[in-house]
Amino acid sequence: DQQVKQNSPSLSVQEGRISILNCDYTNSMFDYFLWYKKYPAEGPTFLISISSIKDKNEDGRFTVFLNKSAKHLSLHIVPSQPGDSAVYFCAAGSGNTGKLIFGQGTTLQVKP
Amino acid sequence: EPEVTQTPSHQVTQMGQEVILRCVPISNHLYFYWYRQILGQKVEFLVSFYNNEISEKSEIFDDQFSVERPDGSNFTLKIRSTKLEDSAMYFCASSPPGLAVQETQYFGPGTRLLVL
Numbered sequence: 001d002q003q004v005k006q007n008s009p010s011l012s013v014q015e016g017r018i019s020i021l022n023c024d025y026t027n028s029m030f031d032y033f034l035w036y037k038k039y040p041a042e043g044p045t046f047l048i049s050i051s052s053i054k055d056k057n058e059d060g061r062f063t064v065f066l067n068k069s070a071k072h073l074s075l076h077i078v079p080s081q082p083g084d085s086a087v088y089f090c091a092a093g094s095g096n097t098g099k100l101i102f103g104q105g106t107t108l109q110v111k112p
Numbered sequence: 113e114p115e116v117t118q119t120p121s122h123q124v125t126q127m128g129q130e131v132i133l134r135c136v137p138i139s140n141h142l143y144f145y146w147y148r149q150i151l152g153q154k155v156e157f158l159v160s161f162y163n164n165e166i167s168e169k170s171e172i173f174d175d176q177f178s179v180e181r182p183d184g185s186n187f188t189l190k191i192r193s194t195k196l197e198d199s200a201m202y203f204c205a206s207s208p209p210g211l212a213v214q215e216t217q218y219f220g221p222g223t224r225l226l227v228l
Contacts, residue, residue, distance in 0.1 A: 034217065043116070043203050043219035044155070089155065097168035098143050098207055098217065102155040 003027045004092050006103035015112050019077040023090035023103055026071060030092040034100065035064060035075045037086045044089060048075070080110045114138045116220035118204050124226045125194055133189045133223045135204030143207035144187045145217060146179065148172075148200040155203070161187065194227045201225075 005024045013019045023033075031052040036044035050057040050064045050073070057064050063076045077084055087107050091100040117136045125131050137144050146158040160167040161179055169177075178190045187206075191198055201224050205217040 036219070041221075043118075043221045046216060046218055049216060091155075095168075097162075098145055098160045099157045099168050099170075100145075100147075100155075100217065101157070102147075104154050 003030075004090060004101045004103040006088075006090060006106045008106050009104075010107040010109070012109045012111065013080050015082055015110055016079045019075075019080045019084065019108055019110065021075040021077075021088050021090075021106050021108065023073050023075075024071060025073075025092050027092070027094070027101075028068075028071065029094045030101075031094050032092070033064070033066060033073050034091045034093075035062070036089045036091065037084075038089060038105070039086050047088075077108075080108075082110050082112050084108060084110050116204055116206055116218055118202075118220040118223050120223060121221065122224045122226075124228065127196055127227055128193050131191050131194055131225060133191075133202050133204075133225070135187045135189070135220055136185050137187055137204065137206030138208070138218060139185070140208060141206035141218075142209045143167075143217075144179075144181070145205040145207075146189045147203045147205065147219075149203065149222075150197075150200040158189070191225075194225075196227050199225055199227045 034049040035047040038044045048059050048062045066073045087105045089105045091102045093100045119134045144161045149155045159169040159173045176192045180188050201222045203222045204220040
C-alpha cells in the first residue's frame with residue numbers, strides 16, 4: 001500500500017535547529033492527517049493532526065503544514081531537542097471509521 | 113495522564129493455537145482500533161470498532177480474527193488459529209468522543225506476538 005510515503009528514511013539535525021519531516025500521499029480523498037513519534041519497543045505517540053480544510057496547525061514546538069494541491073505535508077520541529085530523536089510516522093485517513101494509512105517512517109536523530 | 117494499556121507485552125505461541133490480545137482503552141473513549149506492524153514493515157490497520165460493532169476492517173482481518181468488548185473496559189483481539197505470518201507487534205488504539213474523533217488516536221505500547 002503506497003498511498004502514504006515518507007521518502008526520507010532518516011534525518012540528522014543539530015540541537016536547536018529546525019527538523020523538517022516530509023510526507024506525500026496519493027489519495028485525494030484523505031481528509032485528516034496525523035503525525036506520530038515512536039521509540040523502540042513502544043507504541044506510537046500522537047503528536048499533532050491536521051484536517052484537510054486547514055493548511056497549518058501548530059502545537060508548541062510542532063507545526064504541521066498541508067499542501068493539498070501537491071498532496072504533501074510536513075512536520076516542523078523548532079527548536080529540535082535530543083529527546084526528539086525517534087521514528088516519526090505520518091498517517092492519513094478519510095471518512096468516519098478512523099482507519100489510518102501509515103507511511104514507513106523517518107528516523108530523526110538530533111545531535112547535542 | 114490516561115493511557116491505553118495492553119497485555120501481555122509478549123506472547124509466544126505455536127502455529128494453529130488461539131491467542132487473545134487484550135487492551136484497556138482510555139476510559140472515556142468510544143472508538144477502538146487494532147493495528148499491527150510486521151518487523152521492518154509499515155503499521156497496518158486491522159479493524160475499527162464503535163458502538164459494539166465493527167466500523168471497518170481490512171482484508172487482513174479475515175475469519176481467523178475477531179474483536180470483542182466483553183465489558184466496559186476491555187477490548188480484545190482474538191486470532192483463532194495462528195499462522196507464522198501473524199507474527200507481529202499488535203497495537204490497540206482508541207479515540208475520544210467529539211467532532212474530530214478520527215483526528216486523534218492514542219496507541220498502546222503493543223503486544224509482540226511470535227508464532228512458532
